[in-house]
Amino acid sequence: MIVLYELTGADDRRRFSPPVWRVRMALRHKGLAFEGRPWRFTEKETIAASGGGTVPVIVDGDAWVRENMAIAEYLEATYPEGPSLFRGPEGLALARFMVAWVDRTLALPVARLIITDIFSHLAEKDRAYFRESREKRFGCALEQVCTDPVAELASIRALLGPARRLAAEQPFLSGNEPGYADYALHGTFMWARMMSNKLTLADADPLAAWLARVDALHGGEALRALAAVGAA
Amino acid sequence: MIVLYELTGADDRRRFSPPVWRVRMALRHKGLAFEGRPWRFTEKETIAASGGGTVPVIVDGDAWVRENMAIAEYLEATYPEGPSLFRGPEGLALARFMVAWVDRTLALPVARLIITDIFSHLAEKDRAYFRESREKRFGCALEQVCTDPVAELASIRALLGPARRLAAEQPFLSGNEPGYADYALHGTFMWARMMSNKLTLADADPLAAWLARVDALHGGEALRALAAVGAA
Structure with missing residues (x-):
């Protein structure tokens, strides 16, 4: 296995x-x-x-x-026999682009927003490593990384624009069916929700409906994980 | 026709x-x-x-x-009989996402970089309209929009990161063959080069090789247009 x-x-x-x-x-x-x-x-x-x-x-x-x-x-x-994650070269291109976009555009702002919450949930043995490596990366104490969470959230919501437009036009970011491009962005929301309650979406945001659809996939895999830690 | x-x-x-x-x-x-x-x-x-x-x-x-x-x-x-622009729902999703990303991420910084060059090439009758509408949008005189072109270009090159990663892994942004996702970004480079010489790429940038490939498509459509105005 x-x-x-x-x-x-x-x-x-x-x-x-x-x-x-x-x-x-x-x-x-x-x-x-x-x-x-x-x-x-x-x-x-x-x-x-x-x-x-x-x-x-x-x-x-x-x-x-x-x-x-x-x-x-x-x-x-x-494992070509299982359902495809990409469904052809165009879907592979989409997945690669979504991964690159999430990693380069969203990862840092979301990290800033939730970093103290992440720290609070870490195992004792990981805390010194996390604090030291992240304080070096951000150039300040963890507690100083995000001084204005309201502005940071607004900025993240704005950065999500291209994905929002896609979610407004089709059920999944990958097209009519879910694929790796969906998981590329969904991972960011799992991260945020497993560790924090700060990354929220407006109810009317097309991404909120998309997120609910992905959360429910594969027998509610994401929902079960969130529920297990009291996050859903 | x-x-x-x-x-x-x-x-x-x-x-x-x-x-x-x-x-x-x-x-x-x-x-x-x-x-x-x-x-x-x-x-x-x-x-x-x-x-x-x-x-x-x-x-x-x-x-x-x-x-x-x-x-x-x-x-x-x-015209379903012609070569597809999307090649399926995944390619359509990729095109939509690329369009949204270019429009929301790149359009404004590139406009800032080349705005005075654009103005200099406009027909006389368009100049007042352009100056007024753009000065309102940017909140300053056209000549004040970009005070540091070196920094602006560096910022644009960094913003191109997700597309660069794609170009490093496959011949076209759409996958193995060109499609609308390629044209979505290519249009930005046509705009910049028809009007200005400021939006350059490093020779070793995978996007430079990609741009040359798209320029040569369809009998060198883009190259011919650039050459006609002395831009290539």
Whole structure:
């Protein structure tokens, strides 16, 4: 069975990494059996065979694969019989673009908004690592990263514009059916909701309806995870 | 024959509207005969039957269609026999997302960078309209819109990151073959190059190789237009 290493907080059920959520949804999408194994920031040794120090990492027989998009392409190539994550070169292009856009545009502002909430849910042994690495990245104390959460949320909602326009025109970002482009953005909302209540959408936002549709996919995979930590 | 109204400068050949270029390339892509008719900002009456005051507008028999994405979807539905602009729902999603991303992310910074060059190439009768409407939009004189072109260009190059990543992995933004997602971004570079020499890419930028590929499509449509105004 495939093993997926999943970043988690003090509570093993609080799996919160955005790119890990992309892979979890991709595995469900393809109907593949897997074991999601809790992993924490400081457990670098456990995944050293992957060639990197971050998750997602999967182990599939003898194969170690890391980095969410590489894993998605690996799953598609290795298990072509399951429902496709991309449905052709255009869908692959869409997924790649959505991943690049989320990673380069949204990841940092959302991190700023929820960073103290993330910290509060981490395992004790991860806290020093997280504080030190993030304070170096942001150039200030965690508590100073987001001084105006109202403005930060407004900015994030504005940044979501291109995805919002897509959600207003079609049921899924991938088109008529869900695909990896949906999971690319959905992971950001899982991250935010597993760790915080600050990233909200207006009720009338087309992205709110889209999010509810993705949350319900694959037997309510996302909803179950949120409920388990009291977040839904 | 389809008529396409195309925004132009003092020189009839200097057709520069980004969304009009998307439509011109889409018409070539589908192998449809058309007449590109020069149109200027202040000729609102000419296109009033479209229901709007901006181009692109096409007239196809009795049908007036406006707005680039609506025109692309109209062409795809009306002329299904030509090569597809989207190649399925995933390609349509990709095109919609690329259009939304370019319009919301790139259009304003590129406008800032080249706005005085645009002004210098306009027909005399369009200049007052352009100056007034753009100075209102930017809240300052045209000459004050971009005070640091070096920083603006660096910012635009950084904003292009998600498209650059796509260009590094596949020959066209649409996948293995060109499509509307390519024309969505290409129009921005046509706009910039028809009117200015300020929007440059580093030689090693994967987007430079992509741009050369799109420029050469459809018998060198873009190259011919650039050469006609001494821009290539």
